[in-house]
Amino acid sequence: DTAVSQTPKYLVTQMGNDKSIKCEQNLGHDTMYWYKQDSKKFLKIMFSYNNKELIINETVPNRFSPKSPDKAHLNLHINSLELGDSAVYFCASSLNLLAKNIQYFGAGTRLSVL
Amino acid sequence: TQLLEQSPQFLSIQEGENLTVYCNSSSVFSSLQWYRQEPGEGPVLLVTVVTGGEVKKLKRLTFQFGDARKDSSLHITAAQPGDTGLYLCAGGGNTNAGKSTFGDGTTLTVKP
Incomplete structure (x- = not known):
């Protein structure tokens, strides 16, 4: 069983479209994150949620909207x-906010906007 | 903003060679993590160091946390092609809501 799974793995779309990426973890963790990794491999935090509550929102355009059901x-x-x-x-x-430094990652979603 | 700089950015070596990767900051971190990311996959945690001066070994990998908890190094002995990947250090935030800050990565290629 995959611990953190994201779908889709690849996403190719046209400029102006709206798209969603889904993430699920079966580790029983309280805290979840979204990161963006650019072409230079720099990994930048976008959002974090703890028990469905928004904790971190890093200067991300409001075109990006996370949702934690x-x-x-x-x-x-x-x-x-x-x-x-x-x-x-x-x-x-991560297990919770106290263990925020020990994170388990999904395999990533490769988004290409044409 | 806490920044982590890694060096070198790229490293290409032959199988059997030794190497050291560095992670430096002007900020103090409560802990520091090293991750390895293989192509097409997400980062996987290798180790966490929390005490200044701490040294941890994972088979051929040796991790050290600086005395002042501002820097860290990763030394690989007798590198193998399976060590190829992107190595990322990450510094732990000091508050409950603090985030982990990732370094800019070292891409290691070990040629057979």
Whole structure:
């Protein structure tokens, strides 16, 4: 069983479209994260949620809207996609906020905006 | 903002060689993690160090946390092609809501 699973693994879409990426963890963790990894491999935090509550929102355009229906899921919806949104998006989880430094990552979603 | 700089950015070596990767910051971290990311996959945690001066060994990998908890190093002995990947250090935030900050990564290629 995959601990942190993201879907889809690949996403190719046109500029201006709206898309969603889903993330689920079966580790029983309280805290989940979204990261963006650019072409230079820099991994930047976007959001974190703890027990469905937003904890971190890092200067991300409001076209990006995370949603956590329960603590095992953290989905990312992106409106009006732009070329600069092309990147690999990683979901991660940690046991809780105290263990935030020990994170388990999904395999990533490779988003290409044409 | 806490920043972590890794060096070198790219490293290509032959199988059997030794190497050291560095992770430096001007900030103090409560803990520091090293991850390895293989192509097409997410980062996987290798180790966490929490005490200044701490040294941890994982088979051929040796991790050290600086005395002042501002820097860390990863030394690999007798590198193998399976060690190929992107190595990321991450610094733990000091508050409950603090986030982990990732370094800019070292891409290691070990040629057979």
